[in-house]
Amino acid sequence: MTLLESKPVAPPEAPARSRRRGKRSLLRNKWLYLMLVPGLIHLAVFKIAPVAALVIAFKNFSPFLGLWGSPWVGLQQFQEIFNDPQIPGLVGNTLILAVGTLIFSFPAPIIFALFLNEVRLTYARKFIQTMSFVPYLISSAVLVSILYTLLSPQGGLVNEIIKNFGGQPISFLTDPAWFRPLYIGLNVWQTFGYGTIIYLAAMTAIDTSLYEAAEMDGVGRFGKMRYVTLPALVPMMVVMLILALGQVLTVDVDKILLMYNPNTYSTADVLQTYVYRLAFASEGFPRYSYAAAVSLLQGIVAFILVLGTNRITKRLTGSGLF
Helix, strand or coil, X not given: CCHHHHCCCCCCCHHHHXXXXXXXXXXXXXXXXXXXXXXXXXXXXXXXXXXXXXXXXXXXXXXXCCCCCCCECCCHHHHHHHHCCCHHHHHHHHHHHHHHHHHHHCHHHHHHHHHHCCCCCHHHHHHHHHHHHHHHHCCHHHHHHHHHHHHCCCCCHHHHHHHHCCCCCCCHHHCHHHHHHHHHHHHHHHHHHHHHHHHHHHHCCCCHHHHHHHHHCCCCXXXXXXXXXXXXXXXXXXXXXXXXXCCCCCCCHHHHHHHCCHHHHHHHCCHHHHHHHHHXXXXXXXXHHHHHHHHHHHHHHHHHXXXXXXXXXXXXXXXXXX
């Protein structure tokens, strides 16, 4: 028997059998697939379809001429970005807010999850975890309203405490120096509970024998956190870091629009609010093409950061997002 003859040959009906299995699986799980439909529609309508409209960044778009009737201007909008005197300040504010948020919001859920994992009372741990997650479910408008109530110069809890200690009320929300700490603190408070759930879920996959071995070696609770739990969380931390760095030029524009005012423009005005004013200007003719060009350039930079961060982390830690 020759080598060619000795190789197993798939029966001709194998592809047909595979198709039949796929159809049976589709019918068996039809309700699960049906649940995907709303998400897929949302993805197609609000995420994929708008990509085609980015062509206006290369045109002098006019609503009267339409998307395809507007004149083509090539890279003129992008050249204008680099000559715009407001862009450096906007980029600086965006980076300060985004990087500041990353510095404080990235380690917060990790630290909180490590200590919450050590709580032995199940009911207490679940209660604390639930309460930490509640701010994530609250809209930005409600959170900013709570912030306004707490920091109001007239009757706000914080200013009342300051006055009781003999101080003068502080106008937190109209002082440019206070905008960045307030924005970063509000973001950390809103998001750290969600991140905590992710890391607690990752901790459930840690082999318990590692903790038993560490205990036999005389390692205490803090030692287990340092030498067992933290190293096991590194792959998840890498994924979360890559995702966070991909949004380093993105801030929560809803919060900023609700929090800022003309007094705080010097520290609160960012690329997204600038784009918002350009596209929906209350005075003059909206500059849709220029706003689209700024957003497109911002997205390209974020994409490069994701690729670069993923490549660096794969070289340093051996794990990455893709």
